[in-house]
Amino acid sequence: MINSHILFDNTKQSKKIKNYLDHNIKNVSLSRCNFIIVIGGDGFMLSSLKKYNKYKKPFYGINAGSYGFLMNKFSSKNTIRNLSKAKQVSISPLEMSVKNKFNKIKKSIAINEVSILRQSRQTASLEISSGSQKIIKKLVSDGVLISTPAGSTAYNMSVYGPILNLDSKKLSIRPISAFRPRRWKGRVVSDKSKITIKNLNINKRPISAVADNYEVRNAKTISIKINKKVKFNLLYDSNRSLQKKIKIEQIRKETN
Numbered sequence: 001m002i003n004s005h006i007l008f009d010n011t012k013q014s015k016k017i018k019n020y021l022d023h024n025i026k027n028v029s030l031s032r033c034n035f036i037i038v039i040g041g042d043g044f045m046l047s048s049l050k051k052y053n054k055y056k057k058p059f060y061g062i063n064a065g066s067y068g069f070l071m072n073k074f075s076s077k078n079t080i081r082n083l084s085k086a087k088q089v090s091i092s093p094l095e096m097s098v099k100n101k102f103n104k105i106k107k108s109i110a111i112n113e114v115s116i117l118r119q120s121r122q123t124a125s126l127e128i129s130s131g132s133q134k135i136i137k138k139l140v141s142d143g144v145l146i147s148t149p150a151g152s153t154a155y156n157m158s159v160y161g162p163i164l165n166l167d168s169k170k171l172s173i174r175p176i177s178a179f180r181p182r183r184w185k186g187r188v189v190s191d192k193s194k195i196t197i198k199n200l201n202i203n204k205r206p207i208s209a210v211a212d213n214y215e216v217r218n219a220k221t222i223s224i225k226i227n228k229k230v231k232f233n234l235l236y237d238s239n240r241s242l243q244k245k246i247k248i249e250q251i252r253k254e255t256n
Helices: 012-022 042-055 079-085 242-255
Strands: 003-008 035-040 059-063 087-091 094-100 105-110 113-118 124-130 133-141 143-147 170-176 187-190 195-199 207-211 214-216 219-226 232-236
Touching: 003 012, 003 042, 012 035, 035 042, 042 059, 094 113, 094 207, 094 214, 105 207, 105 214, 113 124, 113 219, 124 143, 133 143, 133 170, 207 219
Parallel strands: 003 035, 035 059, 059 232
Antiparallel strands: 087 232, 094 105, 094 219, 113 143, 113 207, 124 133, 124 195, 143 170, 170 187, 195 219, 207 214
């Protein structure tokens, strides 16, 4: 029998799937399990990864939400068999370090993206650098988005950013509703880059920095880089790997 630990979101569908699994697999403690099953949507998976990755176990997601890009499809006929044959993929998160206007530093990680957003009715005024190279001296916009390959099909796609292959070793930098310069479409940079974003007008144009779902308000400078020391191990059905999902989204976007 499969030894796993089950985490489930507080929804009717999640509870229904959990009840099914309880009758077919052994639900053990986090320290004794071979892997962690997460039942819910992408948001619940992201929070579970950050909370329980310290146990150094792989995660198998089962979708009980809407989109469920990070999840596997539930099937009463195939899920148990798929669990035993699942393939593992490892991803590293972005590390965000934010200095706010009071010079306090706060840090967090982001599996999908870091979003820099205007905090008031005023547009943001931002300077963006990659290492010693200044990418843009002044971007006036609603914000900017830095996305990993795993997150490139999420918020990044909704602002018309590129969908990146998992093995691309790239990060996407994409403006959100750019006002000046209007035609700046962003940049794709190496995942070895250290991206720095400065708020050029802290008092009049406040901004917040959000790592997935963790927000820091009144940001002054934000540093973003991949933390390759941290690994999240995700399990996918062999016929629905994360790489395959990304390829499908690339084709879908090209044909739209």
